[in-house]
Amino acid sequence: MTQPTRALPLSPGDSPAIGGPLGPYPRGWFLVRFSDELAPGVAVPIRYFGEDLVLFRGESGAVKILDAFCPHLGAHLGHGGKVEGDQIRCPFHAWRFDGDGVCTDVPYASRIPPRARVACWPVVERDGMIFVWHDPEHGPPDWELPSLASLLEEGRFTAWSHSVLEIKTHPREIVENLVDTAHFMPVHGTRADKFRNEYLGHVAVQHNSGVAYPLGGGEDAYDLTATYYGPAYMVTHMRGVRESLIINAHTPIGPNLLHLRFAVALRQQGDREISPEFTARYIDNLRRGYQQDVEIWEHKVFRERPLLSECDGEFGNLRRWYRAFYEPRASKGAAE
Template sequence: MTTAKSTSDDSRFPFPAVANGWFRLAYSDELAAGQVLPLSLLDRELVLYRDEEGGAHAVDAYCPHLGAHLGHGGKVEGSGIRCPFHNWLWMADGSCGNIPYSEHIPPRARIHCWALAESNGIIMAWHHDAGLPPSFEIPTLPELESADWTPLVVRKWTIKSHWLDMNENSVDQVHFEYVHGTATQPATTAEVEGHLLKCRSRMKMSTPRGEIDGGIDTDDHGPGFQVVRVHGELETLMINTATPIDDELTDVSFAYSIKAGGDDKLIEGIGASIIRDLEKQMAQDIVIWEHKRYNRRPLLCEADGPLSVYRQWMSQFFSEGAVRS
C-alpha cells in the first residue's frame, strides 16, 4: 500500500492529487520489450518496464534495500527487475528473487507492484488509497479493432490543474458557447451507472454542406479514462486520459481516431481539420483551467447543466475523509 501526499489548505482544489481508479502510465508503443521507464506520476516515482514476453509491470521506484531508483540503471531479468546498486532482483509479484551476495533473503523483502491493464494501446495502472484491488475494468473499444478507423493520433499536454476539474467540462454545456464559440449550447444529460458516467450532448453542427444534427457521447470509466464519440460530418473517437502528476499538475493526453473507411483523402482533409479544431478547443480550455479554482459550493443557475450529477459521481472515487469539506 502506498499513500499519496495530503493536500494543503490553501490549495486551489480540496482533493488529494490521486483518486481511486485506473490511470494511464504510458502508451503501449512507448515501452519496448526489455525497456525500463522512470515515471513521475500519481504523486510519486514509479518504474514501468516490459519483460521479453511482452508483459508490462510497474513497481514503486525506490529499492527497499538502500533506496536506489530502479528506473535509472535497473535491468529487466525474466519478468523481474534487477536493481543497479547492489543487484537485488525484484520479481513481478513484488518478492525478492535473488540477492547475489547473500543466501538469505529477508522475509519482509517486498516491493510495491501496481496492478496494470493494457488495452486500446494504453498501459493503465490501478490506484487505490487503501490498496484495494480493481473494482471495475477498462473496456476494449471496438473502433480500434476495425480497419475502418484510423490508427490513434496522440497529443499530450502538461496542465497546471486538477484532472477532476477539467473532466467537469463534459457536463458544462454553457462553456461551449462562451469558450468555444459554438452557435448554441448543447443540450446535455448525464446518467450514472456505478463507476460509469454517461453524458450525452445534442447540437447543431455547421459543415460546408450546411447545418447537421450532431452529438457528443462521453463515457467516463472512473476518473482516468474517458471515451468521447463525436457524431457529425465524420464519426470521431477520442480517448482522453488524465493522469495526476502531483497536487498541481496533470499529464493530459488525447488519442484520436476517425472513421475514414481507408479513404486517405478523407484522413488528410477533414480528418486533419477535425484534429486541428479539437486542439484549438483544448487551447481555449487550458487558459480557463490553469487559472481557475474549484468552488465546492458553486453559485449555480437553473440552466447550468448536470454539474451536480458529475460531482456526485466522482465523489465515489475518493476514500472517506480524503476530500476537504
Template structure:
C-alpha cells in the same frame, strides 16, 4: 473516512484506473521511470510481453530502478548492486553475491493493458479493489481508423486538477461560449450509473461551409478516464486521461483515434486537422480550454443554475464517490429519450480479485457494440 488533510476538494486523489503510458512507449525490454500520486514508480516490459509497474526504489540501498535498471526475464535488475525484483509480485528474486533472497517486496501496481494504452489502479486507502474496468475503445479495433500511437497520442503536464477538465462532460453551455457551437447543445441523456457518468448530446458546430450537426457521447469511468465518441464531420474516438503526479500537477493526455483517409499510417487532411484541433484547444497553453483551467479556482458551492444542477451538479456529487468511504447519494440519471439508437448503460461487474485477475461482463453498449470489456 480516508481524509487528505489540507488538500482542497478538487485536488484530492480518487480511487480508480489511470493512464500510465502508451503501449508504444514500452516495448519489450524497456524500462521507464514514472512519477504519479507523489510516488516514484518504474514501468517495464518483461520477456513474456507483460507490462509491470513497481515502486521505483530498490529495497537494498534505495537506487532508482528506472534509471539504469535492466530487464531479466520478467524481473527488473537494479543498476547499483544487480539485485533483482519480480514484476509479478515485487519479491526479491536474486542477489548475485548471496545464495538466498531477502523476504522483502516492492509494492506492485495492478496493470491493465488494452487498445494500445497501459492503465494502472490507484487506491486512496491502499486496500480498495477494482470495481470497474477501463473502457474498451471501439475505434481501436477497427481497421478504418488510424492507430493511436504515435500521432494521436497527446500529453502535457498541467497545474490544474483533473476535475476541472472532466467537468466539461457535464458542462453543455461552455460548448457555445468557449467552443463556439451555434447554440447550447440538446441533452439527449445524462447521469451516473455506478462508477460511470454518461452524457449524450447533439448540436451544431461551425465549419467553413456552414453549420454541421454532430452528436457527442461521453462515458467517464472513475476519476481518471473519459471515453468520447464524435459522430458527424469526421468520426473520432478519444480517451481523455488525467493522472495526478502530485496534488499540484497532473499528466493530462488525449488518445485520439480518427477515421482513415487513404492507405497510409500517418493521419492526413481532415484526420490530421481533428488531432491538431484537440491539441490546440485543450493542450496548448493558449488554447480555449487551457487558458481557463490554468487560471480558475474550484468553488465547492458554485452558483449553478437551471439544467447545470442536473448535469454539473450531479457530476460533482458523483465524483465524490471516489474520494470518500461514505459518498453522498447520486440522483437518478436523466433517461435517454425513446428512439435513441442504443440501450441505456447498465453496470454488471464480475470481479475475481482473489487471483489478481479481473473479468467483467459487457457493461455499456452503443449501437450494439461493446464499450466496456475485460
C-alpha cells in the same frame, strides 16, 4: 462613498485552492502511457500520485509498475534498471525483482532477505493503452475497464494518434466539463442543441449533439457520446463530418498538477487511406480545444457553492458521482 460589494465572496466550503476540499487523488484506473510508447525490455521512471514508480515492459510483452526505490540502498529502478525476461535488475548492486516486486536474486549472496520486495501496482493494458490502478486504501480494482476492441475492429479505425499536456489544476476541474454546457460556445465556439447526462455506478455519460464552428469557417454538425469510466478515463464516440473515437484521460502527478493524455482513432471511409498529415491536424485541433480550457482551469478558483442559472448543467449530480471516488469504500455512496 460606498464601497462596491463583492458579488459572491468565497464562503465556507469554497476554496481559493484549486479543487477545493477534495483530496488530490481519487480511486480508479489511470492512463500512464500509450502502448506504442513502451517497447519490450524498456524500463522508465514515472511519477504519479506523488509517488516515484518504475514502469517496464518485460521481454514477453507484459507491463509492470513497481515502487521505484530499491529496498536495499534505495536506487531508483527506473534510472538504469535492466529488464531481464519479465523481471528488473537494480542498477546499483544488481538485486533482481520479479513483476510482483519480489526479490528473486542477490547475485553476491546465497540467501535473499525475506522482506526484500517493492510494492507492485495493478496494471492493465487494453486497446493500445497502459493503465494503473490507484487506490488510497490499497484495495484491489473495483471495476474493469471496458474493451473497445470490437468497435475499433468493426469500424476499421486508424491506430491511436496521441499527445499529452501537463496542466496545473485539480482533476475535478477537467471532469466538470462533462456537465458544463454553457462553456461550449464562449470557450470552444460550439453550440450544444441537445444535451443530457446519466450516471450508472462508476460510469458517467454525456449525450450531446449540436454544431461546431471551426476557426477556419463553416459549420460541422456533430452527435457524440462521451463516457467516463471511473474518475479519469473518458471515451468519446463522435459522429460528425468524420466518425472518431477520442480518448481524454488525466493522471495526477502531484497536488494540482496532472497529465492530460488525448488520442484519436478515425474511421476509415471508402478506400482512401487517412493520411498522417490529416491525423496530425486532427490532434492539433484537439490540443487547441484543450488549451482553451487550460487557460481557464489554471487560473480559476473552485466554488463549492457556485451561483448557477437555471440553464446550467447538473453540477450537483456530477459532483456527487465524482466525490464517491475519494471516499473510503466503507462510506455510503462510494462508487461501485
